[in-house]
Amino acid sequence: MAKWIRWWGLGAFVVFAAIVGCVWIFFVDGWVKGAIEGAGTKAVGAKVELDAADLSLFPAGLSLTRLQVTNPKTPMTNAVEVGRVTMSLDGLNLLRRKVIVEEMTVEGVRLDTPRTTSGAVQPVSDMSPEEESGMFALALPALEVPDVKNILEKEDLETLRMIETLKEDMQREKEAWKTRLEKLPGKAQLAQYEERVKNLKKAGKGGLDGLLGGVGEVQALKQDIEQEIQSLTGAKKEFENTVASLRTRFKQIQTAPQRDIQHLKAKYHLSPQGLANMSQTLLGPQIGWWVHQGATWYERAKPLLEGARTGEGEDGPQVHKPLRGKGLDVHFKEAHPLPDFLIRSTKVSADLNFGGLAGTVHNITTDQPTLGQPTTFDFSGDRLKGVQSVTLEGALNHVEPADSKDQFTVQAKGYELTNVALSKDAKWPVTLTSGVGDINVNTELKGQALTVHGAGILRAIHLTAGRGDDSNPLTKALSSAVTDISQLSIQADVTGTLDQPDVTVSSDLDRILQDAAGKMVNELAAKFGAELQTAISAKIAEPMQQLKNELSGFERIAGELTERVTQHHDVLSSLLEKNLPTKGLKDLPGGFKLPF
Amino acid sequence: MIKLLAKLLRVLNSETDPGQISLGLCFAMIAGLTPLLSLHNLFVVLLVFILRVNLSAFLLGLALFTGMAYLLDPLFHRLGLAVLTAPSLADLWTFLYQSVWWRLEHFNNSIVMGSLVFAVAMFVPVLLLSNLLIRRYRQHVMVWVQKTRIMQMFKASKLYQTYETLSSWRPG
Numbered sequence: 119m120a121k122w123i124r125w126w127g128l129g130a131f132v133v134f135a136a137i138v139g140c141v142w143i144f145f146v147d148g149w150v151k152g153a154i155e156g157a158g159t160k161a162v163g164a165k166v167e168l169d170a171a172d173l174s175l176f177p178a179g180l181s182l183t184r185l186q187v188t189n190p191k192t193p194m195t196n197a198v199e200v201g202r203v204t205m206s207l208d209g210l211n212l213l214r215r216k217v218i219v220e221e222m223t224v225e226g227v228r229l230d231t232p233r234t235t236s237g238a239v240q241p242v243s244d245m246s247p248e249e250e251s252g253m254f255a256l257a258l259p260a261l262e263v264p265d266v267k268n269i270l271e272k273e274d275l276e277t278l279r280m281i282e283t284l285k286e287d288m289q290r291e292k293e294a295w296k297t298r299l300e301k302l303p304g305k306a307q308l309a310q311y312e313e314r315v316k317n318l319k320k321a322g323k324g325g326l327d328g329l330l331g332g333v334g335e336v337q338a339l340k341q342d343i344e345q346e347i348q349s350l351t352g353a354k355k356e357f358e359n360t361v362a363s364l365r366t367r368f369k370q371i372q373t374a375p376q377r378d379i380q381h382l383k384a385k386y387h388l389s390p391q392g393l394a395n396m397s398q399t400l401l402g403p404q405i406g407w408w409v410h411q412g413a414t415w416y417e418r419a420k421p422l423l424e425g426a427r428t429g430e431g432e433d434g435p436q437v438h439k440p441l442r443g444k445g446l447d448v449h450f451k452e453a454h455p456l457p458d459f460l461i462r463s464t465k466v467s468a469d470l471n472f473g474g475l476a477g478t479v480h481n482i483t484t485d486q487p488t489l490g491q492p493t494t495f496d497f498s499g500d501r502l503k504g505v506q507s508v509t510l511e512g513a514l515n516h517v518e519p520a521d522s523k524d525q526f527t528v529q530a531k532g533y534e535l536t537n538v539a540l541s542k543d544a545k546w547p548v549t550l551t552s553g554v555g556d557i558n559v560n561t562e563l564k565g566q567a568l569t570v571h572g573a574g575i576l577r578a579i580h581l582t583a584g585r586g587d588d589s590n591p592l593t594k595a596l597s598s599a600v601t602d603i604s605q606l607s608i609q610a611d612v613t614g615t616l617d618q619p620d621v622t623v624s625s626d627l628d629r630i631l632q633d634a635a636g637k638m639v640n641e642l643a644a645k646f647g648a649e650l651q652t653a654i655s656a657k658i659a660e661p662m663q664q665l666k667n668e669l670s671g672f673e674r675i676a677g678e679l680t681e682r683v684t685q686h687h688d689v690l691s692s693l694l695e696k697n698l699p700t701k702g703l704k705d706l707p708g709g710f711k712l713p714f
Numbered sequence: 715m716i717k718l719l720a721k722l723l724r725v726l727n728s729e730t731d732p733g734q735i736s737l738g739l740c741f742a743m744i745a746g747l748t749p750l751l752s753l754h755n756l757f758v759v760l761l762v763f764i765l766r767v768n769l770s771a772f773l774l775g776l777a778l779f780t781g782m783a784y785l786l787d788p789l790f791h792r793l794g795l796a797v798l799t800a801p802s803l804a805d806l807w808t809f810l811y812q813s814v815w816w817r818l819e820h821f822n823n824s825i826v827m828g829s830l831v832f833a834v835a836m837f838v839p840v841l842l843l844s845n846l847l848i849r850r851y852r853q854h855v856m857v858w859v860q861k862t863r864i865m866q867m868f869k870a871s872k873l874y875q876t877y878e879t880l881s882s883w884r885p886g
Contacts, residue, residue, distance in 0.1 A: 127763035134759070214817040445791050445825030448798040450811040 147171050150180065162197075164188035165237035178209035188237025189230070196233055201226025211456065219461040227468035266649045269382060270657060276381070277374035277654060281661040284367050288668040291360055295675050302353055303346040304682060311689050314339055343690045347683060354679040361672050368665060375654045379647050386646070397608065397625040400540045400548065405610050406621045409570070413616035416524075416563070457485035466497070473502030477510070486516045495526075506532025512561075525562040533557055535576070546584055546593045548600060553579030568619060570612035577605050592635050599634030603627070730768055732848040738762070738771030740841045746779025747786065748829040753819040786832075787825060794828025 151171040158166025169184035182203040189197035202225045208218035318335055461482040468475045477497030483489050492515035499508045512526025533555045541548040559572040584597030606626050614620040745758045762772050783790075798807060810816040820826050859865050868874055 122766050124764060124766045127765070131760050131763040134763070135756075210814060213814045215820075445787075445823045445828075446795060448795070448807075448822045448824065450804070450808040450822065453812050 146173050154182070154185075158187065159239060162187055162190060164190040164193060164239055167237070175209070178207040178212060180205050180207060186231075186233070186237070188233065190238075193236040193238035194233050196231045196237070197229065199226075199228045199231040200224055201228075205461070215458070216456055217459045218456060220463070222461050222464040224464060224466040227466060227470075229468075229470060266646075266653045269386070269650075270653050273378075273382065275375075275378050275654065275657075277371060277378055277658050278661065280367070280371045280374050281658060281665060284364065284371065285661070285665055285668060287367075288364055288665070288672075291364070292668070292671055292675070295357060295360075295672075298353065299675065299678060302350060302679075302682065303686065307346060308685055308689055311339065311343060340690070343686060347686045347690070350679065350683045350686060354676075354683060357672075357676065357679060361669075361676070364669065364672070368669065371662070371665070375651065375658065378654060379650045382650055383643055383647060396631050397623045397627045398621075400627070401608065401610070401623045401625075402621045405572075405612065405623060406619060409568075409612055409616075409619045409621065412561075413619075416616065455488050457483040457488045459484050460489060468497075472504050473499055475499040475502075475508065487519060490517055492517055504534045505530055521565070523562070523564045525560070527561070528557070528559045530555070530557045535579075540581075545590070546596060548581065548583045550576075551580045551582055553577065563616070566615045568612060568615055570610070570619075572608075572610040572612075574608045574610075575605070576608065579604060579606060592638060595635045595638065596631055599630050600627075603630060732845050732852075734766060734768045735771045735848055736841045736844040737765065738768040739775040739844050740837050741767060742772045742775025743779050743836065743840060744830070744833040746776045747783045747790075747833045749820075749823075749826055750780070752826060752830075753815070754830065783829065786829070790828030790832060791824045792828070793831060794824035794826065797827055797831055798822060798824060 147170070150173050151168050154171060155166055155168055165186075165188045167186045167188075168182055170182070172181045172183075174180070182200075185198075185200040185203060186196045187198045189195045203222065205219045205222040208216075208220060211218040314335070318339070462480065464479040464482060466477050466479065475497050476499065477495060479493065479495040481489060481491050481493050483493070486492060492513045494511075494513045496511035497509070499505070502508065507530070509529045510526065512524070514524045516522045516524075535550055535553045535555055537552075538550040539547070540550055553576045555574050555576045557572065557574040559570065561570045562568075581600050581603055583600040584593050588594055588597065603626075608623065608625040611622045612619050613622075741758050741762050745755045748755065761767075762769070797803065807822065810821060821830075
């Protein structure tokens, strides 16, 4: 036995293990730092840097110093910089390859800090500069009646299009009915019937045999004529329907000019509707931009919320596909399941431009279905620079991925607004010079359905509007109305999806502007409408007369059809009754009667 | 590498017990075919140190089997996946999955499981076969090889000079 045991080997193993342990302890901090930087850079698409990482084993914990996350769009700026992160780890679960952080403290969070070197890892794509707030053209009502003649020359009027279409249809129908008339029974058929009647009369004078043979012929003749009458009556009815349809369209054309006038009024901004929705015009794009920004960040965070959970069954083994050459991890049901990554509680203190903001985030994980609890957060700050108080709270619930529900509420009190450009339109610039706002926003995203309701009251506001050399009576009236405003209440609602949000904004501003300039715009619109009415009526007079002529052409076809039906009836009733040998038939045994 | 081959030749030609060489190769097979940084390999290293196995054979075998492992990974993956997803073994794996140590062993990885099953299954056959081959080599081949022209040429080579240098060292 002693031949096979090498006792000094045990000592050698201990030395070997100690060396390995020392190497691990010496280098582990660097490995952790590298792993965080590598994974972070890959996830963000720009450099994630760490000054130092310190892993402790007893008790298990990790502390990170100065974490910098580069903004991928502006590589010379950090999107987030964190002074210090400390976390206590669940050591036992770490051995099970699960990173469970019991408590994490994030201190000194700052946003948009400058970098000394570029944090780009790939060339920054040429993106068009984001639209500056307020940089949009206002659809203000026009103040001069445009030249109607010029408008009608270049505009494609619906009325004219309808006239042209109807004219073509009328001509086509007319040609079709002319062709059909030739195929319908006419004078040639009537002459044939008369000939057959004459022959019958001759047969009636030939005694009883001739009389009995004639009865069958009479019956056949009557059926033939009735079929012709039925065919003619059906064609006549069809023709009447066609003409009725054409007449209906003709009547519709008579009302089409009004639609053209309304369309042109709106197009040339001679409608007071623009004023009725000025809040939407001024604030809608800004709110839409905020929603877009929120959606962008949400889409980035969404994969983290939903994690890499691909397994379907709860009980059976679940196969997760890792990197190539590393095999596959088969996961089995755990007695006390926990996500692979979980931070139970995170305390955050941020030093933002407007002051300190502190809060807590619970249950940060990539696998909420396993944890069975949503991620919740709440932040607040008091007596901040420019804001009296801010609270932000919400929950990201992806416990049931197919029925996810995210919601958050933001409340800001005493939010000071200064020099906010509401409109940089050359015709009518509007700036909110100063004001204080109380804002309350509730957001909910259920599946793909987005619902945002925001309400705000702006107090002590001072607005400047218009240009100094403005001679336009409308913008002068609007500017005067706007500068008198001292308080506004605003309601904003966003519905739809993150990709296609539908923003609706309303405020007192709409009513104020309507009162100030609505009458002026209405008068101009009425004048423009009257001129358009006259001009369009003159322009369509001739085409309408042509349509009338075309319609009257159908009367000739109607007359022709009516005449043919009448003639067939006449043949049936008068010629047959007068010429048949009915006297002889009355003497027949059994009281034989003609079947008509 | 030349030194390592020379060492092996020296070991094969020495009076070292064939069982010690074979055991070294078999332990190397486990450590080399399975992912190196696995918990069971710590136990293998402990056995290599404590048991009087030939360290040169272990180190050479480790290099050889690690290289082979890259080629055999697809086979290990399929074998491991079949074992891990076998319905009859599901209860056993689920039981082991609850244990911290088994999770640290990463037994639920298809390549870890496949390569370990393969290496353990081949342990005894390889031990017996290599024992037999070493004995046969010493009995029949070694003397004949020494006389062949290739061996004569080999003796004039750098490899042999290295071997000679090592031969002058004290056997371990």
